[in-house]
Amino acid sequence: MGSVATTEARVAVTAGILLATVAVGWLLLPRAVRATERVSTRWLERFLDGRGESSIETMREAVPVSFGLRLLVGVLQLALFALAAVAILALWGRFALVVAVLPVAENALTVGAQAFVSLLLVGAAYVASDVLEEYVEDLSADSDRITAHQEQLLSRIMQVGVLAIAGITVLGIWGVNLGGLLVGAGFLGIVLGMAARQTLGSLIAGFVLMFARPFEIGDWVEIGNEEGFVTEITIMNTHMRNFDGEYVVVPNDLVTNQAITNRSREGRLRIHMEVGIGYDDDPDEASEIAEEVLAEIDTIANNPKPYVIPSGFGDSAILLDLRFWIDPPTPQARWRSKATAVEAIQRRFADAGISIPYPQQTVTYPPETAAGDETVERVERFDDGGRRSEGGDGRRSGRSGDGRRSDRPT
16 A cells, blocks of 8 residues: 555545445345355255254244345444445555554454354354254154153253353353352352252152153043043152043152052052942852953953952851953043942842842840840929929830840839
């Protein structure tokens, strides 16, 4: 620039710089940016292989592509015009002004670059978290050893890790003292840990459930006093739907501290029922009839076959224990099989003359009770004035030898 001595030459060079800047900034630069965007989009789609499309579409809806491209073109045009202005000032011998403005421009450029890189990192972390979630889903679909609960926890852990790395990197870009921040976070973690022991207990119990796997989503379980189907397992809670259609949420720390009965794990369930027959009836005949009835019910499995055994002596009947299996185990199959068995057994027992006795008691008196043992009943009388007077009613009550009481006048 210093070799251009004459004013005419400087004017010509200035005009050339302006024309070149306008040609590049308004004609070539937008086309180059759009071509770069198309190439990078195709490369990104091939690299992600169909993953992360939802997050990319969300980012496109939040920040439209046209707006992003215009913003990028504007920034590049501004940088190009700034370079052209520096060249023109140097041409006309005003480079001292450039040196004076350079620190301010350098600071502005640094802040702008930091902001751009920070936004780029946050967007990349968002897309990467979605890509990792879809990758874990594909891995879980190809493997039977990864459950839905483990899939969810792995996805959340990986997403939190990616976002944490992006956040730490952004803080480092802006010059935040990470050492002091980590010390403060450590003290804050101690305070929060003491104040939220139950929450942390549920969090740890969630990881225990992930590796122990006592139940899966969709299993029919009984946890403490709650029984129903597992609908969702999160890091903090286990969600169930009971048989009344109620939505039940059980904290994971309570789940791990209670007995868990999983009725779906083995793929079948044995049902016990009890029926009583009269002491005058034949237990073997009643057992055969009951087994035949159970074998004819559609909801009862035939392998293993149902069987009936006399299990004990009741107060009023001989007790028969009915044992049969349902496959697959569902509450509907359990209720339907028991209801059908009760109706069919009652009908077949009646046809065979086998009684199902009512509960009854036989009351006897000891033999030393004398026939002449008599007691006098005390009754209350009221006179005409409403005053009460007590005394015998003139009747004697005695018990006969068979234990029955008789009343006779004296």
